[in-house]
Amino acid sequence: MSRTLTLLAAAGFALIASAASAQMLKTADTAAGKTFVDAKGMTLYTFDKDAGGKSMCNGPCATNWPPLAAPADAKPAGDMTLVTRDDGSKMWAYKGKPLYTFAKDSKPGDTTGDGFLNGAWHIAKP
Numbered sequence: 001m002s003r004t005l006t007l008l009a010a011a012g013f014a015l016i017a018s019a020a021s022a023q024m025l026k027t028a029d030t031a032a033g034k035t036f037v038d039a040k041g042m043t044l045y046t047f048d049k050d051a052g053g054k055s056m057c058n059g060p061c062a063t064n065w066p067p068l069a070a071p072a073d074a075k076p077a078g079d080m081t082l083v084t085r086d087d088g089s090k091m092w093a094y095k096g097k098p099l100y101t102f103a104k105d106s107k108p109g110d111t112t113g114d115g116f117l118n119g120a121w122h123i124a125k126p
Contacts, residue, residue, distance in 0.1 A: 025080055025094060027126055032111045036094065036124040038068055038101060041108030044124040046097045055098040058086045065113070065121070067091035068099040099124055 025044075028037045036044040045065065049056040057065050062085075070090040076082050081093045092099050102113030102121070114123045 025092070025099075028109065030109045030111050030123075032114060032123050034126060035111065036099070036126065037108065042101045042105055043109070043111050043113070044068060044094075044099045045102060045113050045121050046094075046124050047100065048120040048122070050098050053081070053083055053093065053096045055083050055085050055091060057098070057100060064103050065100040066103065068101065094124060097124070 026037050026039070026041075027034050028041055028043075030043060038044060047055075047057050047065070055067060057067070067085065067089075068091055070082055070092045072090060074082055074090055074092075079095050081096055083091050083093045083098045085091055102110075102116070104110075104112050111123055113121050115121065
């Protein structure tokens with residue numbers, strides 16, 4: 001009986017963890033249409049130079065384009081995956097594409113980073 005309860009508890013925890021990961025990515029309507037946003041409603045972006053599930057935005061780039069941080073114990077769920085950054089921290093990715101906010105977006109719904117750096121930055125869309 002106690003083994004069954006332990007297995008049920010573990011399964012329940014896995015479902016909760018998966019749901020929490022999946023809820024990490026939300027959508028909102030912006031002037032650019034429906035976009036992915038973080039928990040604060042800030043627009044999320046992808047970077048063309050990221051490849052192979054690796055973030056190429058580090059150092060000063062990451063100051064301007066803060067990565068969508070994931071806790072060290074985060075687990076991938078559905079289309080939400082994880083990327084290990086150069087500094088060892090984890091960040092969220094959607095279908096393998098790392099996700100970032102833009103420091104110059106001042107309020108939820110801002111999309112000022114779209115097309116930045118000769119078109120290398122794009123709004124993350126569903």
